[in-house]
Amino acid sequence: MHEAINTEGGNLSATAQSHMTQSHTAVQQVGTIAAKADVAHLALSHIADFGPTATIDPTQWTHWAQQGYTGQVTIGNDLQTITIR
Numbered sequence: 001m002h003e004a005i006n007t008e009g010g011n012l013s014a015t016a017q018s019h020m021t022q023s024h025t026a027v028q029q030v031g032t033i034a035a036k037a038d039v040a041h042l043a044l045s046h047i048a049d050f051g052p053t054a055t056i057d058p059t060q061w062t063h064w065a066q067q068g069y070t071g072q073v074t075i076g077n078d079l080q081t082i083t084i085r
Contacts, residue, residue, distance in 0.1 A: 005027065042072070044061070056075065
């Protein structure tokens with residue numbers, strides 16, 4: 001389970017961009033973290049997109065999250081439950 005944001009192509013102020021990147025992980029980096037942790041399933045929760053459309057495109061987010069990672073990726077939805085074994 002990992003939080004993630006996207007700021008690519010967004011128009012956040014320099015202050016907001018700095019805050020977001022210092023306190024959150026870019027979705028484009030979570031795959032590398034999951035691979036280093038040797039997890040079989042990466043689930044993204046507490047996600048936000050500050051890009052030009054400001055919408056979560058599950059296909060694009062899965063593509064970004066799989067960079068450097070070959071395991072299963074789930075892009076979380078509100079009220080979704082995931083069983084952890």
